[in-house]
Amino acid sequence: xxxxITFLKGVKTIRAAQLAKLGVYTVEDLYELYxxxxxxxxxxxxxxxLEAEQSVTVRGYVKSVNVHxxxxxxxxxxxxxxxxxxxxxxxxxxxxxGQMQFxxxxxxxxxxxxxxxxxxxxxxxxxxxxxxxxxxxxxxxxQPVYPxxxxxxxxxxxxxxxxxxxxxxxSYETLPKAVLDKYGLLRRDVALKNLHFPASSEAAxxxxxxxxxxxxxxxxxxxxMLKDEEEKVQNGISxxxxxAENKISEFISALPFELTEGQKKVWxxxxxxxxxxxxxNRLVIGDVGSGKTVLxxxxxxxxxxxxxxxxxxxxxxxxxxxxxxxxxxxxSPFNIKVWLVTGALNAKEKRETxxxxxxxxxxxxxxxxxxxxxxxxxGRLGLAVTDEQHRFGVRQRAMLxxxxxxxxxxxxxxxPIPRTLALILYGDMDISALKTLPRGRxxxxxxxxxxxxxxxxxxxxxxxxxxxxxxxxxxPIIEENEELPLHSASDRYNELSNGIFKDVRCGLLxxxxxxxxxxxxxxxxxxxxxxxxxATTVVEVGVDVSNAxx
Numbered sequence: 001x002x003x004x005i006t007f008l009k010g011v012k013t014i015r016a017a018q019l020a021k022l023g024v025y026t027v028e029d030l031y032e033l034y035x036x037x038x039x040x041x042x043x044x045x046x047x048x049x050l051e052a053e054q055s056v057t058v059r060g061y062v063k064s065v066n067v068h069x070x071x072x073x074x075x076x077x078x079x080x081x082x083x084x085x086x087x088x089x090x091x092x093x094x095x096x097x098g099q100m101q102f103x104x105x106x107x108x109x110x111x112x113x114x115x116x117x118x119x120x121x122x123x124x125x126x127x128x129x130x131x132x133x134x135x136x137x138x139x140x141x142x143q144p145v146y147p148x149x150x151x152x153x154x155x156x157x158x159x160x161x162x163x164x165x166x167x168x169x170x171s172y173e174t175l176p177k178a179v180l181d182k183y184g185l186l187r188r189d190v191a192l193k194n195l196h197f198p199a200s201s202e203a204a205x206x207x208x209x210x211x212x213x214x215x216x217x218x219x220x221x222x223x224x225m226l227k228d229e230e231e232k233v234q235n236g237i238s239x240x241x242x243x244a245e246n247k248i249s250e251f252i253s254a255l256p257f258e259l260t261e262g263q264k265k266v267w268x269x270x271x272x273x274x275x276x277x278x279x280x281n282r283l284v285i286g287d288v289g290s291g292k293t294v295l296x297x298x299x300x301x302x303x304x305x306x307x308x309x310x311x312x313x314x315x316x317x318x319x320x321x322x323x324x325x326x327x328x329x330x331x332s333p334f335n336i337k338v339w340l341v342t343g344a345l346n347a348k349e350k351r352e353t354x355x356x357x358x359x360x361x362x363x364x365x366x367x368x369x370x371x372x373x374x375x376x377x378x379g380r381l382g383l384a385v386t387d388e389q390h391r392f393g394v395r396q397r398a399m400l401x402x403x404x405x406x407x408x409x410x411x412x413x414x415x416p417i418p419r420t421l422a423l424i425l426y427g428d429m430d431i432s433a434l435k436t437l438p439r440g441r442x443x444x445x446x447x448x449x450x451x452x453x454x455x456x457x458x459x460x461x462x463x464x465x466x467x468x469x470x471x472x473x474x475x476p477i478i479e480e481n482e483e484l485p486l487h488s489a490s491d492r493y494n495e496l497s498n499g500i501f502k503d504v505r506c507g508l509l510x511x512x513x514x515x516x517x518x519x520x521x522x523x524x525x526x527x528x529x530x531x532x533x534x535a536t537t538v539v540e541v542g543v544d545v546s547n548a549x550x
Contacts, residue, residue: 005027010160019152044140061083062080074094186207195208237406244302247301248298248302254333255294282431283430285413285434287434297330300364311365312385316368320366324338337363339362341366387413458500471531473492474536507524
């Protein structure tokens with residue numbers, strides 16, 4: 001049963017409205033308003049030990065008190081305090097502790113960030129408590145720091161949470177005892193108390209560990225339940241067919257190379273899925289050049305040979321065209337026509353293509369997101385392959401699944417995803433990993449160099465461009481900003497294209513550009529019109545620019 005937040009002492013209409021802005025309506029909501037950090041006031045140093053930028057507690061006797069009113073709204077109280085090792089200045093603005101009478105000679109504790117300048121050591125607006133025989137020692141503990149909204153202070157939230165823990169302590173557990181015991185996790189009630197008011201940094205870490213585990217555990221359970229429900233659905237398609245198997249064998253035998261052991265293993269997994277009457281939902285992870293495309297073509301050949309349609313979706317027109325050309329070449333010995341669907345089709349081409357897809361005459365179809373528009377109706381869709389799945393949303397994938405029989409789904413990505421993370425992100429999918437490159441592929445070499453090598457790198461790039469090669473220059477951000485002290489694509493493009501690379505054809509590609517602009521730049525790079533491409537990680541690494549060497 002949920003306990004309304006107004007049940008707590010001191011929480012009435014105005015306070016409840018303030019808490020509501022933080023998403024807090026019940027006591028349980030308040031418990032789940034986790035601290036974003038902590039003030040560790042247990043670290044008490046002498047004045048001579050203080051260093052700039054430290055957040056620590058210092059005890060000192062008040063030597064002098066001076067109050068200055070800067071204007072009608074702003075006043076500052078300056079304290080000079082001392083201990084046996086030195087003295088320092090404390091500044092408090094706008095009567096933050098107006099109710100506190102600072103007594104000269106009195107002993108106080110101050111927690112805050114240390115400032116060191118030409119005037120000495122100081123703190124501005126620290127937390128303050130008087131140190132007397134009956135003083136509250138709770139000041140010298142770890143204090144939670146919560147997200148705030150107008151009208152709420154840290155002290156108000158701390159008192160409210162403390163009151164909740166006192167009068168309405170957490171009473172239920174969300175994890176099985178066996179799981180708690182196996183992984184050495186704290187009980188929920190203990191973890192919540194330690195999370196909000198930890199006795200030590202270790203206690204806080206243990207509480208955070210428990211709730212991080214719970215979040216991932218719950219997510220994994222939901223994904224497994226979703227996968228279990230999907231596996232119970234028997235309205236998938238079985239592509240098991242003697243003719244299809246003969247064509248698959250013929251296709252593999254005709255390849256100008258031998259499949260790697262990794263490709264053979266993953267193909268067995270895909271083929272077994274496609275033979276089953278349950279819908280396949282498989283993710284294939286492999287580096288660029290690891291041979292994912294040939295596996296996709298094998299799956300499409302199997303589906304088409306069994307009398308169904310197969311679609312291959314790519315995130316950009318240039319990639320769709322690249323796949324269209326390669327797949328057409330591979331399937332031409334089997335007299336399978338490949339159709340291309342992009343936004344570039346003229347009205348007549350679009351009508352003919354849509355008609356062929358709806359009638360089922362178009363068996364093998366490659367395109368962009370144009371494939372999942374409401375105007376595209378499939379006669380007998382059996383397989384959907386998506387390249388770089390993270391570019392397509394769940395809704396779009398669901399549109400493909402809205403068929404009389406749920407099509408098999410094969411997802412391919414070159415994004416390196418550790419297996420544990422893949423299980424979390426794609427827990428509703430079966431996962432295959434291609435870990436070896438086909439024979440004859442040159443290994444990718446990676447070097448980490450410091451900034452002292454920058455000029456040499458630029459000269460190396462000039463030499464490569466002079467030899468007719470092309471180069472990617474990839475940056476983590478679009479534009480420079482104070483919060484992220486990193487080099488940006490835009491600033492480096494402006495600097496270098498007008499500097500050392502002024503005689504080189506340069507291009508810029510980033511996420512703020514329109515799809516048409518990005519497509520145009522990438523096509524120019526592929527066609528050799530751009531020699532050096534400055535880009536963020538939005539750059540489409542799947543595009544085959546064989547002339548790019550760096």
